[in-house]
Amino acid sequence: MIELIGVNKSYAKGSVKAVDDATLAVKPGEIFGFLGPNGAGKTTTIKMIVGLLRPNSGTIKVADVDVLKDPLEAKRKIGFVPDQPQVYDRLTGIEYLNFLADVYQVPEKVRRERIEHFLEIFGIEDAVGDLVQSYSHGMKQKLVLTGALLHNPPVWIMDEPMVGLDPRSSFLLKDLMAEHCRQGNTVFFSTHVLDVAERLCDRVAIINKGKIIACGTLDEINEHHEKETLEKIFLELTQ
Numbered sequence: 001m002i003e004l005i006g007v008n009k010s011y012a013k014g015s016v017k018a019v020d021d022a023t024l025a026v027k028p029g030e031i032f033g034f035l036g037p038n039g040a041g042k043t044t045t046i047k048m049i050v051g052l053l054r055p056n057s058g059t060i061k062v063a064d065v066d067v068l069k070d071p072l073e074a075k076r077k078i079g080f081v082p083d084q085p086q087v088y089d090r091l092t093g094i095e096y097l098n099f100l101a102d103v104y105q106v107p108e109k110v111r112r113e114r115i116e117h118f119l120e121i122f123g124i125e126d127a128v129g130d131l132v133q134s135y136s137h138g139m140k141q142k143l144v145l146t147g148a149l150l151h152n153p154p155v156w157i158m159d160e161p162m163v164g165l166d167p168r169s170s171f172l173l174k175d176l177m178a179e180h181c182r183q184g185n186t187v188f189f190s191t192h193v194l195d196v197a198e199r200l201c202d203r204v205a206i207i208n209k210g211k212i213i214a215c216g217t218l219d220e221i222n223e224h225h226e227k228e229t230l231e232k233i234f235l236e237l238t239q
Contacts, residue, residue: 001026001027001028001030001062001063001154001155001185001186002024002025002026002032002049002061002062002155002157002186002188003024003025003026003059003060003061004022004023004024004025004045004049004058004059004060005023005058005059005060006021006022006023006057006058006059007019007021007022007023007045007048007055007057007058007059007060008020008021008022008055008056008057008058009041009044009045009048009053009055009056010056014056017210018041018044018210019041019044019045019048019055019207019210020041020209020210020211021058021211022041022045022058022207022210022211022212023212024205024212024215026186026188026203027186028184028185028186029181029182029184029185029186029202030181030186030187030202030203031177031178031181031187031189031200031201031202032186032187032188032189032201032202032203032204032205033189033190033191033197033200033201033203033204033205034046034188034189034190034191034204034205034207035190035191035192035194035197035204035205035206035207035230035234036190036206036207036208036238037208037238040207040208040209040210040238041207041209041210041211042159042190042207043083043159043190045207046157046159046188046190048060048067049062049067049078049157049188050067050075050078050080050157051067051071051074051075054068055068061074062074062077062078062155063077063154063155065077076104076151076153077153077154077155078153078155078156078157079148079149079151079153079155079156079157080148080157080158081141081144081145081148081156081157081158081159081161082144082159083159083160083163083190085137085140085141085143085144085164086144087132087135087140087143087144088132089131089132089133090131090132090133091131091132092128092129092130092131092132093124093127093128093129093130093132093135093143094115094128094129096132096143096147097111097115097128097143097146097147097150098111100147100150100151101115101150101151104150104151105151106150106151111150114149114150114152115128115146115150118145118146118149118150119146121169121172121176122142122145122146122169122172123142123168123169124139124142124143124146127139137164138164138165138166138169140164141161141163141164141165142165142169145161145173149176154185154186155185155186155187155188156177156180156185156186156187156188156189157188157189158187158188158189158190159189159190160189160190160191160192161173161189161191162191162193162196174196174200177189177200178200181202194229194230194231194234195231197230198218198229198230198231201218202217203215203216203217204216204218204221204230206221206233206234206237206238208237208238213237213238214233214237218230221233
């Protein structure tokens with residue numbers, strides 16, 4: 001579902017390598033965790049996958065679509081949740097959701113059903129008529145999540161999606177992620193909460209200083225490092 005081959009991204013005329021020869025493959029039906037310390041290259045990698053940044057070299061495919069050769073088709077396959085819920089403040093919540101549904105050409109009846117479904121799940125149905133500028137950070141996060149899933153994309157790509165969510169919404173999002181993958185789809189998400197990754201993910205990759213330094217199931221990674229928990233493995237690899 002997601003494939004990176006030899007992906008590189010540099011800044012400052014090549015003097016700062018944010019992502020260094022990243023290669024990985026995420027299969028259908030997987031919840032895949034992307035881990036790393038601050039500044040490791042997680043968000044840069046995610047922005048390249050969703051088409052917000054252009055790599056200096058390498059190949060990125062989403063659902064067999066080359067992100068560089070056919071960016072619009074690739075974006076149709078993706079539901080993207082950024083690390084900060086950037087929303088148009090002067091729109092109401094429902095105006096924002098209808099705008100996204102228009103962009104992705106979601107039919108009227110289908111969008112209405114999906115909007116009602118996700119608003120009820122995240123508990124913001126009473127606020128959807130208010131201006132987004134009146135929303136708390138958590139409410140904006142729930143609105144962005146709803147907007148990202150409206151067109152029913154096969155690939156969910158989420159950068160720290162649980163930051164700002166209350167425990168109930170976080171629990172329900174995990175259920176949605178698991179159900180999405182049971183249907184043969186893919187979830188790729190970054191997180192700092194290693195316990196969540198340990199419980200939820202089929203496989204994980206750890207990136208540090210732009211390089212992917214470990215990738216596999218927890219058992220596979222543990223075989224090489226002989227640590228009891230993902231937290232201990234993570235700290236050993238990134239210290």
